[in-house]
Amino acid sequence: MNGATLGTNLDYVVIGLYFVAVMGFGSLFGRHSRSTRDFFFAGQRFSWWLVGLSMVATLVGSYSFIKYSAMGYRHGISSSLSYLNDWVWMPLFMFGWLPIIYFARIRSIPEYFERRFDRRTRVAATVILLLYMLGYIGINFYTLGVALNRVIGWDVFPTAAVIAVGTAIYVTAGGQTAVIMTDLLQGFLLLAVGFAVLILGFIALGDGQVGPGVEVFWNELSPVQRQALPRFNSPPSFNFVGIFWQDGFANSVFFYFLNQGVIMRFLAVRSVREGRKAAGFTVLLLVPLAAIAVSAGGWLGPAMVQTGLVPADTSSKDIFVAVAHVLTKPGVFGLILAALCAALMSSADSLINAVSAVFVNDIYQPFFRQKATDAHYLRVARVTSMAAALVGIALVPLFMSFESIYRAHGAFTAAVTPAMVVVVLFGFLWKRFTPAAAFWTLVGGTVASAASFVWPQLITPFAHGTAMEGGALKTYSYIRALYGLSVSTAIGLVVTMFSRPRDAASVVGLVVGTLTEAMTRFKGSPPNETTGRPVTLVASVLPAEKDTGMKGDDDWWLPDPEDPTGGHRRPVRPSVRLPADALQTLAAEPGDLLFVSHPRWWYGGLRGAHALAGEPSDKEALVPADLAGQMRVESGARIRVEKIL
């Protein structure tokens, strides 16, 4: 396929308009980023559905349509397997990890590693995560540049640079809020494009009718291509057991438990309960839809080749673009290309924001400026966002010139993932797991995995009969994860046996089984878990001079003297006074944590904030002026109140 012949001027206009629209839309949310808590965690105010829907775009990377369509073309329905084995981890994520990081007010994965283990483990995790994320930003820009170059002939570097700058502008302006809102928009586009390709494909195959098209599509797949799971251990490049251990175990845990961008997304919800709903919604419904959307072009391929709609010599990596081009008209094809851009921007924006969080929280604050104002850290965060995008752009020519560097990043990720996964799982599940064991598991597990690239025969005992072939860095590419997980687990167990664990008090709230203490520390008083119902009330806004004192989050960075695990202080929260009957409906007591928001549900919490319940009022809800300003409501307007804890 000569890529340079595809696309028309109308398609290019559509891409350009889409790009400008997303950039403008994201930048609109700059006014919602007044503190680092806003910038990194969107003020922890969002609803489950907004976070869930925005996760679709984060799940789908710039290469996903090309990669999974290629897999779908060659192997059929089982190309979806990489997406469909996350559910087994949901109990641990929803009821173990999420409450721990939320209630312990963890801001970054390395911070957890220091509070749970020690500083050297934090430094090791910081280095690993920054190398991983910066490289991954570059890879996203590079792969999109390559994709657009193949399709419409645009030069790789300028294309990547323009998209990178645009993404960096809205992330720098709006932080996590901009990331979530733009990803919401982009997630819809990604799903719409994937399903449009599928349905248009059915119609084309069925001569204008969907039903006959579905029959042709299905009946042209071979029996193996119709299976949900691929063949057990062959071929080496795509087999069940390797994908199970790499994607189902190592990568799934890394994505949900260690991916800083994903963690920040789940910390942007208004409560742990909302986070659980977001996780369930994402993995149960949206992930399967995303799996279909990114694979659809490839699944249609065999039938479209058989019926002559697509040339028989189309390679698997070109199948998505070839199918989409055949099925769409000028302008609509531009939307397909916009979806590729959307997939890139939505992955890159999360990573840029995440790099900024790790840099400020794990490098700048602990090593350079321990006590500065929140405004200062916010400025550093914005500069770091821009710098992260620039580093990503700088990596593109490197990847273009030296494919070995591109592959080396993949090898680096494969080497560090199993060790990180074992450390985090042992860390929050096993109180006895020691700091020394964590550090040496990280180092030893990574070295052992790296050694397997030189001596792949090390993996053979774990290979389940998978053939040892594939060439440099690709031998045992999938099943390496099982070897890495096994070696890391062994190191963790052995070192734990011969080293001292931290005392129990210093890990309270950081391991399972200490949830009540963690909630108490989070709230500042014992949690109230009695079930109540949200209420809608008429607000009476207090004059500014009677304000309850929400002075911003300047204290948010300082250590909490009452927290032996080294946590940060609670954000300053205003009080609202509600009528006694409203408190009764909420099942709330004075001092309980509430979430007060604009009553329209579709704001998704954007116009809302946490507050503490004050003493009962006579009739109306007495709301401080600053809180009313955040909701943009005036006296006489209605507000919605729900109890959090």
Add this chain to the structure above:
Amino acid sequence: MSERLLTYLYQYGVGGLVFFGSLLLLWRRGMLGGQSAERRRWVLLLLLGMVAYAAVQGVLQFVGPLYDLDLGGVW
């Protein structure tokens, strides 16, 4: 044992160990939520999710390869 059955059993055998082992561990450590009714709802949702994945993948794994599709003019 057929290869199709082997892969399916591996997926839900080892995956099931993680899933049910996690539920058991969390239940024993009191991490499955506060109110009992809410806890039951979440556990039920988690179990239904597992059943849904197993059912969909089971149909595609064992029934899909055997039959061509004939919608009989529907749509």
